[in-house]
Amino acid sequence: MQALKRIVTFVVASAVGVLLIVVVGQAQVVTSDDDTSQIEQYLDRLIARATIAGDSAGIIKRADTYRNQAKEKLKLGRLAEARRLLRQAGELIAAAAPDGDVKQEDPLLREYLRDITTELVALAVSAPGSSSETVSAASAYSHPRVAAFVNYFQGRGRGRLEIGRSRLAGLRPMMAQIFREEGVPEWLISVGFVESTYSPNAHSPAEAHGIWQFIPGTGQRYGLKRTAWTDDRSHPEKSSRAAARYLRDLHALFGDWPLALAAYNWGEGRVAKVTQRTGVHNFWTLANRGLMPEETVNYVPAVIAAAQLLFNERFDQEHTFDDHR
Numbered sequence: 413m414q415a416l417k418r419i420v421t422f423v424v425a426s427a428v429g430v431l432l433i434v435v436v437g438q439a440q441v442v443t444s445d446d447d448t449s450q451i452e453q454y455l456d457r458l459i460a461r462a463t464i465a466g467d468s469a470g471i472i473k474r475a476d477t478y479r480n481q482a483k484e485k486l487k488l489g490r491l492a493e494a495r496r497l498l499r500q501a502g503e504l505i506a507a508a509a510p511d512g513d514v515k516q517e518d519p520l521l522r523e524y525l526r527d528i529t530t531e532l533v534a535l536a537v538s539a540p541g542s543s544s545e546t547v548s549a550a551s552a553y554s555h556p557r558v559a560a561f562v563n564y565f566q567g568r569g570r571g572r573l574e575i576g577r578s579r580l581a582g583l584r585p586m587m588a589q590i591f592r593e594e595g596v597p598e599w600l601i602s603v604g605f606v607e608s609t610y611s612p613n614a615h616s617p618a619e620a621h622g623i624w625q626f627i628p629g630t631g632q633r634y635g636l637k638r639t640a641w642t643d644d645r646s647h648p649e650k651s652s653r654a655a656a657r658y659l660r661d662l663h664a665l666f667g668d669w670p671l672a673l674a675a676y677n678w679g680e681g682r683v684a685k686v687t688q689r690t691g692v693h694n695f696w697t698l699a700n701r702g703l704m705p706e707e708t709v710n711y712v713p714a715v716i717a718a719a720q721l722l723f724n725e726r727f728d729q730e731h732t733f734d735d736h737r
Contacts, residue, residue, distance in 0.1 A: 468518050471508045475501040475524065482531075495535050495667070502528040502665045506684035522633070532664035537595065555696060557710070561717035572609055573721060579610035580722060583623075587652050594656035599719035600669070603655065603676065606714045612646045621645040624655035634658055670695035670712050674704060677711040 482497035505525045509518065565573045580601070587601045607625040608614035620627050622645035626636060634654035636644035644650045662672035662680060666687070674695055675683040686703050687693050699709045 468508075468521050471505060471521070472524055475504045475528075478504070479528070491535060495532065498528055498532050498535070499665060499667060502532065503684040503688055506665065506680045507688045509681055529661045529664050533595075533660060536664055555713060557699075557713035558716050558720075561710075561714045562720060565717060565721055573718075576605040576609045576718075577722060580605070583610060583648055583652075586649055590649070590652050591656045594653070594660050596656045596660050596663075597669075599723050600659055600673075600715075602715050602719035602722055603659070603673070604652075605718045605722060606711065612648055612651075622651045623648060624651050626651065626654065630658065666693070668693060668695065670716075673712045673715050674698075674708050678705065678708040 478497045478501035482494040482501070485491075485494035485497060502525060505521055505528065509521055583604075584601065587604070588598050591598050591601060604610050604623045607620075608623050610623055612623050614623070614625065615621050616625060618627060621631075621643060624645075626634070626645045628638065631638070631645050631651075631654065634657055636647075636651060636654050638644065644654075659672060659676065662675045663669060665680060666672050666675060666683065671683060671687070671693065683704075686698060690698070690701075690703065692698055692701075692703075695704075695712055698704050699712075
């Protein structure tokens with residue numbers, strides 16, 4: 413409710429600000445067309461901000477319904493139901509501001525989603541493995557898409573696999589420790605292989621950079637600083653910590669490692685939008701229905717295949733991919 417009150421306050425203040433500027437503008441003589449243009453541009457920006465804040469207020473009000481229900485379930489000790497409701501709230505917020513949407517710049521939406529994710533992570537720590545439904549990683553490994561990438565990395569892609577294996581040798585102890593500290597399975601270090609073959613200097617046309625290919629916005633959200641001289645996305649330890657936390661938060665939000673990996677590649681807002689629209693929370697089902705881009709459809713099995721080859725993961729029944737539905 414505090415977030416909702418801050419949004420309402422901002423909307424009211426913005427509206428008052430617009431009225432004051434209009435009154436002052438009427439009381440003064442505008443000396444040039446440039447002055448008029450600047451005032452109009454400022455008013456347009458201010459009104460746009462007020463509109464975004466108003467939209468955010470409605471979204472957060474809907475999410476608060478799920479969040480308050482989750483609190484009631486927690487009081488009754490129904491952790492699985494509370495987790496499900498919190499994820500519904502989080503997905504609602506994430507879906508409201510996918511990549512490219514102006515609402516993604518709204519700090520209140522970002523703050524609310526961060527709060528939801530923090531609560532979900534805390535629930536996972538306090539009650540690990542409390543869900544009644546899991547999908548064994550063995551079933552995911554047997555998926556034809558995963559098998560195809562295993563064959564590729566053992567054949568035509570062997571050169572890249574060996575480069576990644578060589579670079580990983582010096583990085584793995586550090587990365588493994590960080591991932592353990594953040595509660596993320598070690599096999600997910602294979603994300604770095606698919607993203608960059610563990611190159612800290614890898615750079616993409618989309619401005620993604622480093623081993624984990626953080627774009628500037630996501631890197632900033634996870635504490636990676638950039639200056640004219642340095643870029644933390646190139647720092648193996650700092651960027652690995654950020655990647656582990658991002659993966660942890662995505663899993664907390666979606667409750668499923670394949671979906672978390674899809675969100676890492678495609679963006680959590682886009683994934684949340686699809687899961688909300690369809691009600692489907694299974695990556696393989698969404699992929700088979702053509703509801704995700706081909707890059708993401710290939711990305712997830714590539715990460716799983718790389719994990720099997722780089723970490724000798726056989727994904728037996730002790731390994732699970734989801735804990736939420």
